[in-house]
Amino acid sequence: MAQYAWGDTTLGRIPLRETFGATEAGADDRTLDLDGQESYPPLTRAQVIARHDGINALVTGQLVQATFTDKPERNGYYTVKAASSTYTEYRNEAVTADWKVTLERVGSDSETDLQSRLTGAVRLNDFSLTGERWHAPAIGHYGYYTGATNPTTMTRTGADGTITVYRGVPANISPRWGCDPTSYQSGRVRVTTTGSQEVYGVDVPLSATGWSLTNGLVNITPSASATFDVQAYTGGAYRSKLWNTSVAGSGSSIAAFDKATLLRNDPEMVIVRLIESLNPGRATLDLTLRRGSRFVEGYLQVGTSATLAVYRSSLETNTSAAASGYVTATADDSDGNVFACGSARAFTAHPNGGIIKSSATSMDFWIGAVASQTTLNSNPTFETDTSGWTATNATLTRSNAQAKYGSWSGLLTSTAGASPRAEAAKATVTAGSSYRASGWLYAPSAIASGVAVNINWYDGSNVYISTSSNNTTPASGAWFFMDVSFTAPVNAASAGILFTMNGTPGAGVLLYGDDIRLRAATPSGDAATDLRNMYIGAMPEAVYGVRR
Incomplete structure (x- = not known):
């Protein structure tokens, strides 16, 4: 004001x-x-x-x-x-x-209609991907129109509010939409310089160390302990991941860039160019962020062939799908998120989680996150107590002998009877919707009958309906992650997530549980493969005003 x-x-x-x-x-x-x-x-x-x-x-x-x-x-x-x-x-x-x-x-x-002219074609890639043509107009828009074929929609909640992403936008169509002028800037991409001052154009100074780039879903800033910090907005806050960029393999990452400038600065798309002096020559890194995107795009260039890399600054256990164009974390982090990154071109997976290209003068990449949904059960980590959990045929205590996240976990000790288990308090669910049960388990000794992270389903009168099971026989002495999605059955009104020992193991068998969460399943559009396909199909956008 x-x-x-x-x-x-x-x-x-x-x-x-x-x-x-x-x-x-x-x-x-x-x-x-x-x-x-x-x-x-x-x-x-x-x-x-x-x-x-x-x-x-x-x-x-x-x-x-x-x-x-x-x-x-x-x-x-x-x-x-x-x-x-x-x-x-x-x-x-x-x-x-x-x-x-x-x-x-x-x-x-x-x-007035706003017409988004989505230009260009899908990225050339080495994985036979057709990409997904998608688009995100301003928060508060209305009347989105693509002619005879309608795209599908999904919503993403960010720091600016809920933004709608249109998926499968028809080819050769420039979508039209309306928006109150007072809402046009909501959900925009913005770049700030020293002192968090937003930069309004391109021909303006930009601090090489004090800049940030955000669209309310992703926030990228330089880092004092890595090349940059890529943060995903989930659970009402930005969640940090540190990444290194290198033109000399893993041996020497770029600590800080010498200069920063802007190639584009529009509400729908911002491109920041970073310059680093080499001896001789220089490296150039272009970072692109689009409105509504869950990932930042990068393009790293050098004058002479080198080993180019972008990778997590510290090891995070990951699964390489390099043959399909991406790498992703094996399990949730402490915020419930999973990093994902990849490239349109063939690469070698970095051990920390990331990509490497040898003998190259350029490398494209994207970095994002499979964003966590809200946890429906209380007290998933047992950091304070065991409240909200009920043990059956077992006792449940809080223990610091083992912990995956924080300092504590829930220790389940079998007494007698079948399926010793601890179940969280019931959470409201919707019949026919998909829910994700995940958690970390640790068995000090072998449990031959196996263990599970399951969901019990209940009707509107709290009467038990059925159990959706996710069973495995674990190796002893190590934390392992269990993660699966189930569909709530007909008449389901509530559900309780539980971790359990299968069969009748007898008294005194131990099982630790940590970060046991019941959540709505990751929405279609936010999985690692979805982000990869959206990167391949990302279209530069130019917005024009046209009379209705």
Whole structure:
């Protein structure tokens, strides 16, 4: 909100003080002339400079939304005809930016469609993949139209709210959609520089160490202990994964880049270019982030052949599907997420989790996460107590003798009878929906009858219906991960996740459980293979305003 009771004007992403006048002209060109002044004080010096640079970064013909506090009738979509700003520094006293903008009106929200022109083709790849053509308009859009063939939809919840992703967008179609101008920037991709100041254009300074790139689902920043930090937004917060980039194999990762610049900076797509000096030569890394995406795209280049790599900064047990174009963590991390990365071209899997290309001058890659769904049962890790769990034919105690995450786990000790088990309190489910049962188990000694992480299903009267089982015979003395999805049966209204010993093992048999979770299954579109196919089929987007 502007200070001193002034209203706000927003042009694209640029917040400005709303001035008294807005000069309009009709006839052939319906223009809108705006001018005003930004100053420090009351703004910070960095804010004034950012707004000055942002005005001067506006491009002739660029589509922008304009919104006003005191003149909301002028809200709408415009193209830029002219823009200028005069910067004045009153040393040790004040800073001003006197700006002027001439816009040509496209129309109000009620008369304007936004057309997303998805250009290009699917990425050439070595895995015979056709890719998935997908698109994510602004949060708050409406009336998404692709002609006679409708795409499917999924939603992703990020820091900005819930964004809709359209999947299987028909080929050779430019989707049309409507959006209130006040909502157009919701869910946008943004880049910030030192002090978390958003950068509004491309021809503006960008700190090599103080930048961040985010779309509300993925956040990428430089890291003091790795090349960069790729964070996935799940469970109401960003979850961190450190990654290294190298042009010398695993022996020497790039600690920090020398310079950063912007190749593109639009609400739907941002490309950051990073430069690192070599001796001789240089390395260039382009990072691309799209609106609605669960992954960041990278393109690493050098002048002469080298061993190029991007990999987890510390070992995380992983499964290589390099023959299919990706690598993914074997099991959930402590946040319930699973990293995933890959390339469109053949590569060798890195032991830490990542990709390597030898004798290469370029390497494309993507990094993302299979995002965890909300845990439905309470107390999955037993870090404080065993509340919310009930033991049958066994005792359940909290133990720090073994722990997969944190310092504690739940220790199940069989007494007598069949299937010694610990079951979590019932959680509400929907019949016919898919649910994921996962958890880590540790058997100090062999359990010949096997163990399981199962789901018990109950009807609306809490009457037991059936059990969905996930059984294995574990190796002793090591943690192992169990993970499977089941469909809730007809009439199911609630469910309880449990970890159990099969058969009748007798008294005194031990089984540790940790991170035992019941969740809605990973939605179609967020699995590692889905992310890979979305990377292959990612289309550059340009947005235009057209009359309905």
